[in-house]
Amino acid sequence: MVKMYYAFNRTKVGYAHLREKKPCQDFSSSYQDPERAIVTCCDGHGGAKYIRSDKGSQAASEAVMNVFYGLGSSFFSGRNRENVEEKIKLMVLCEYNRLVERSLSDKPIRKRELAGLSEEEADSIRFNKAKAYGTTLTGAMALGKWIVVIAIGDSEALGVKKGELIQIFDNSDDPAGNVTYSMCQEDAFYHLRVTILPAKELDGVLLCSDGLSSPYQSYDNFHKSFIRPMVKSVLQAKSFSMPDELVDRLAAELGTGDDVSLAFLLKKRAKARHYR
């Protein structure tokens, strides 16, 4: 069976993180087989107390990948959509928690990891070790006639169709000013969003960390200056050289200094002329 989608991901460490000798706290991944295409993009928190947020973003990405990979197309048929969405949220959250617990069991938090923290910050990690892994999460899967999208936090999940930008989730009531919902919150379930969309309604889904979107400031600017030319380039050139190059340049010099991640699913038969 021919693969119907391009599935792309790229993550680069930001220049400020390099300067401060911080690890890359973003993590993205992509997977494709003839049946499905999956992408993920997760952004570990930059605050000092999130001492394992690089591991957190990796766990979040793996959780989405593991859960999505295990879903068959029959999972979506003949069920109440809301129930399916709630079930996916729960599955991803449980898988994430399992991966974090496994990481903690394999490598318990040591005193020296807490050394740079204030007493209050260190106490908060001792009290709830999973907080050390704080991260956002986004993921998308194209499977049969459906596209599933999941998100929590200030990483973006955006749809495109015929050149237009579609905000998949309304995040206007989310926290603002460098504060974000997180997988490490005890009430993460209530802030996770899942939606299942007919695949025919979208040309693709784009996920990115705020290191990529923030320099563009507005959806309008991001759409015109990044998404449209990038999608057009991929469809015309049938290569990822432009997104590769842009992620690298934003991380190395042009962006805010934060890590930069981009992942997308894009229908191969989408029309480049719509993205002029």
Next chain:
Amino acid sequence: MVDRIAKEKLNIILLIDASRSMSGRRISQVDRAIADIQAYLKDFQNENTNVDFFLTLVPFSNDASFYNDKVSVPIDEFAYKGIKCGGYSNLHCAYEKLGEIMKKESKGGIMPDFGGPAPIILLLTDGHPTGQTYKKRLEEISEIPWFKAALRYGIAIELDDKRTVKVLSDFVGSNGDVISCYDAGMLKDIIKVIVLTASKVKSSGSNVASGPHVSQNLFARQMIAEALSDVESSGW
């Protein structure tokens, strides 16, 4: 594709009581503070790689309006020619105006759609607001995420009235402080210290501090408290 990349956007919003009692020395101190802030931030912006500064003034008396009918004006384009004072102090009108702009740009407000540091909001008044509607309006804007995240300061100008200080305390909540200015002659310095110190803190590496905490506001408050104590010791 990269030519429309901008620095992060820091909004500075001043709600200025322009009722009759503010005329004279009080408003002239505000005028001078705004001129100084503009001059300083223009230079600072040119040297600073992280942030661009945008100014919104909301003078309020019988009604409230955006100064020159413009919001979020780039600091180097702001044209300030003073504020006329007169009438009552209808704070609820200023809160309504604030509510209009504390949204993302894609929703008709002035806040960036993506990221960006929380704004700085100052409320300056020399008397108790007219009517009671301001409480309801404050409750409404207190639900807005960008207002919640904002660093908020209230300046009580030459007043010794617990009721009005309470109005300012309610405005700043747990995300700022109320400063009492006992001598209007010091008002210019107080406004400058708050705006410039907060701007410096918020323009220094805000972008890599994302996480469910607001330590940047706390840090700014500490720095402002220190800077204000210098103003105090120099003749407040």
